[in-house]
Amino acid sequence: MVAPASAVSSDNEKVPVLIQFKNKPDAQLVKANGGEIKYEYDVVPAIAAELPLKAIDALSKNPNIDLVEPDGIAQITGETIPWGIERVNAPEVHALGFTGNGIKVAIIDTGVDYNHPDLAANYLGGYDYVNDDSSPMDDNGHGTHVAGTVLGIDNDIGVIGVSPDVGFYALKAANSAGYCSWSDVIASINWAVNNDVDVISMSLGGSYSSTLKAACDNAYNSGTVVIASAGNTGDEDDPSVLSPADYDSVIAVAAIESSNSIAYFSSYGPQIELAAPGRYIYSTLPGSSYGSYSGTSMAAPHVTGVVALLLNTDVSGTNLDLDNDGTWDPAEVRARLQSTATDFGTAGKDDYYGYGLVNALAAVSNLDQAPATEEPATEEPATEVPATEEPATETPVTDPVSSMHFSVLTIDPTSTVKANKHVFAYATAKATVVDADGNPVPGATVSGDWSGLVSETVSAVTDATGVATFQSSQLKNPTGDFIFSANGVTLAGYEYNSDDNTCTIPVSDYFSSTAALSSYLQK
Template identity: 60%
Template sequence: MTRQTITFLIVLSVLFSFSLVPATAKSDGIEKVPVMISFKGKADAELVKAHGGNVKYEYSIIPAVAAELPPKAIEALSENPNVEIIEQDAQAQVLEDDIPWGVSRINADDTQAAGFNGSGIKVAVIDTGVDYNHPDLAANYLGGYDFAYNDADPMDDYGHGTHVAGTIAAADNGFGVLGVAPYAGYYSVKVCDETGVCYYSDIAAGIEWAVNNGADVISMSIGGSSDSYTLKNAVDSAYESGVVVVAAAGNTGDSVIYPAGFDSVIAVAATDYYDNRASWSSYGPEVELAAPGVGIISTLMGGSYGSKSGTSMATPHVSGAVSLLLNTDVSGTSYDADNDGVWDPAEVRSRLQDTATDIGATGKDNYYGYGLVNALAAVNGFSLAVPGDDTSDGSTEEPADDSVDDGSSTEPAPEDPAPSVTMYVSSLDVVTDSVLRGKKNYFVWADATVEITDADGNPVSGATVTGDWSGLVTMTASGVTDADGVLVLSSDQQKNPDGTFTFTVTDVSLEGYEYDSSLNTATADSAAY
């Protein structure tokens, strides 16, 4: 289902003015304006509601509320001493010029050969969604959310986010393209609609979701020209919580856009095959790093591949390089400024800056920042981090062996393998959705929501679910359950169909678990259109 936006002009004689403001639905005949309200203390959603506001988000990582308010209520709330600022819910958009040598140019392939591949790192791709069924992207999908339409299916319906995700994490599977960090997991956080337009409030909500779901890196190939107190607070909060935030500098050939323009964000400029700045790449003192962004081959919707250009394409090169660096052990090195044995965002930035290939003017400049990101140089001299190493002093030294060697050659008895945990399909629901294109053509598809649970009723995360679509479409689909044990698998679209979509689960697999189909509450479900 699409979201329709009407645009109208409102002039507000208050503490601020909006020249062009997207209108929302009327309530009691009064047009309401989409805004973001930041509070000096705790956010007060009830106060906003008391002024006739329709609350869209009440954020948890920043004291702010996104809502629709009548113009007079904006004026009244602006006078409230507990309100820091009320600002327009501005629009942002994806950054591309429809136009993976980049992977080798930043030496990511050599970095992978050295054993650093992004394994265990989680990247939130905040964009138009991702085609998580793409054969090069399905294996690394961790789940996500759609803030553009407020549902649990962050499927790409524009194509931009799929291309970005491929540059970061296209799998090392012997076909297609290779991502910078091919074993990193990614979240699809959809904040832009099918036209590539997104609102700052949705971006802030996506950032909050990424933080709350344990993302290590946030990659944003989106942005707008408007500054924003609320959006700045959101990226600052993510940064302070330990998340590395990377964003596109912009394709205007002018000033750096937002959120890339904020201090807590790594702003990325674009270069061509010859390490020259792309003419449309935005510039300024905010630019921190440069990366390949012209003629980048990556994944496209529907399982295909294609070329795009833009700082949008440069950004995932840096996000992937961050993932590779996070694979290393920082403990005991000069970069571990706080001696906690963990890469912090400031430490990551320092290392990437120090190891970037200096291009353009000597030293940092407004066009290339510190230079072209260099993944191999960034990891050089570091050892591979040991997964699950929680030693408080950062030491990787093995514990001392206090046993006495009595000369016996007796081998220890083999341990019994750990018993498998039973899992099953606890819920299966198929629903249809559609979009109108042109005046009379409806394109319809079905979404199958599958929930996997263990014998104790706990959600099973990371299980690969495979099933078959039949009826109006014939295809096999598979994916991985999210932290809630839930996965949404979508069918192909059909033009003006008349019939039934049926989805049948054929297999569920996860190491350490045994799939018991006899416990399933359902093995198939259908929805007619």
């Protein structure tokens, strides 16, 4: 189902921007130009703000400012199942006494259900940048699923994570629909660095941002390992790795199937560093529940967990301690994971697997130090039991009991802002899912594509009214059409029946933004 939208203009709006300074950020300068400051960062000399249109060009020409760029929009990268813990050889590492104890991980996502019985004991705190409060509760499910893969507790219920004793901070940068601004992501990175986390895990991706790159680079240089999912555009015309995974300071993670082949959806390119399980990954979900998702979002937390296990080991006195400081540095961690990865595909590093499948056991082995052996109880994480006894919970996926379909597909007029020379635009689409009786279906995962001005494969979960909301990337000076296609919908216990759809496929009656924007730009 396809719905396009036009870009319309409004004269009195302010532009959400990221302002990079050459030296120390000058908040007074921003305020003097009518700016409303959202964040002032420590991790990068930058300020997130909303600026009046007339101030953009003026500040861009200021000699103390490096650049002014739009505050980009990103989206969590993927959804749909877990067997990956064994594939990365995590249980064998637990048996050696390495479980991530004492390591701190920051999960930047849709928040985490920190009350979940498989996560609560490891929760250290966090922040919600979407709602501006100290309770980063997950209202989407994505972040909770990611957390379970990293650190599901060895407690004889549910699932066990790659590093079941790691402490984690939840930083909510993405909203209930799975969208986030780069300013909120940078604020989360800033918080993580200021709280001395060891690893930052980001299962999200979007368009390039210079300010975000600087934040990731500075976090890495401060001693924090930064990991991100590559993206789910592998079957599209542009399968390239998304930001922030495409930055040199970030470990970009691709997704593999249980057959060890690269998942069809996994983005690829020279930035791919490692591969990890990413299809049909079983993990925690909000409300003390469990479920299966697919995507590079599910692959990245496997690598995050392996990094935590490696950080549990003692590198001092080994030839892996390149700077002889007695601790694992991000560059040393990356070198170790690269050299111990299980090579697949073309021999050596390639664009699909990178250096290969991350291998926890190989990474922690032969480090010339004695691992802890006094906690054999951790051997019982052979609570690989969930992996063998829980598949029953997947049954509803293959044995649907009800049907669902799309009843409405709309796309709101694109919000635009125009300055002397610049127009910023994006579009918001909404797809409504109902059952055979016309009742809304909440919790269903809707997949779709943006085309026209942008090319993105996206997914979102329906809310209590059965509506899934999608927001395109924000563009500067666009001329053309935003077009959204709803491709399908999945939910355990339901079957998608496209024959029951009550909206036109495709929608052929749409507004063009080209004429409107061209008309304005000629003024």
